[in-house]
Amino acid sequence: MTLFRLKRKVILSSEAELYYDNDLLQFRQGTLKLEQKVTGYFEQWRDPVYRYVVAAFGNSAQAEDVTQEAFLQLYRCLHAGQSIGNARAWVFRVAHNLAVNQIKSQQFITPLDDETWAEVRRVYQDSSPTPEQKLIQQEKFDRLRIAVTSLTEPERQCLHLRTKGFRYREIAKILDMSTTTVAETLYRVIEKLAKENYG
């Protein structure tokens, strides 16, 4: 009887270890896989997200932190088992919301202030064949810079998200507005850009 109990005890404890080891293995493999997945997303999307935050909210040193935090939140949510259909739009949305909370209170600083713009114009390698065409091109860029600087915050946000290839419904989700508002906003942007170009 004692031998039977001892034998049973050995079987039971080794089974518990087996369960624990299997779960731990699966957990470690899953965590590693998820970590690699998020790192892959980060390497793929960090620059567009960062550029969006800088372009839409100003040239803030916080843009890098905001971008990184959006990807860390992606890890946390995926790890918690949340289902995320469109991870790219999700990251942009989180980065946008973080930027709204952290950066919005500060004044928007245009990435192209007068000094920077003068330097950009100086070093820009224009492929125009003649000096006249080069001058025309530079004047066009000057007008576009004025147009871009005149955009309101929602207009800047919609424009830069659209340049990242998002559909109107995705932009609407990211910015928490209706699709109709996105359409109207983008139309105003195009009007402003066209006005500077065509008068």
Place this chain on the structure above:
Amino acid sequence: MDNSLQNGMNGEEQHPPREQLLLYVDRELGPKGAARIETHLGTCWSCRTQVSKIEKSIADFMEFNGAMFTPRLSPPPNIWRGFDGALRQVVAESGRRSLLSIVFNSFGRFFSRARHLVMPRH
């Protein structure tokens, strides 16, 4: 976003609202709405000019953005150096909680199985 074109009093087709032309350019209209605009553009030089202006404005901005704006955005101050460490920390924090639940789950399953082994089956 699928408004239809309306016919005028004299039966002449009216121009679509200009906003619709941007939706058309951006492929945001449904098949019916897009087909109506397409048909209208086939006959209306004025609206085709508007569409050209919209496309030209987009092309000009993208050229400006690609050539002058985007490359000059200042790079991230820390060049993403902090991310790997921050992610490892998040993984460790998330892992600790889950590991605990795994231990509980494992023992739960173990005791459930053990009960079957110890308890004689009828």
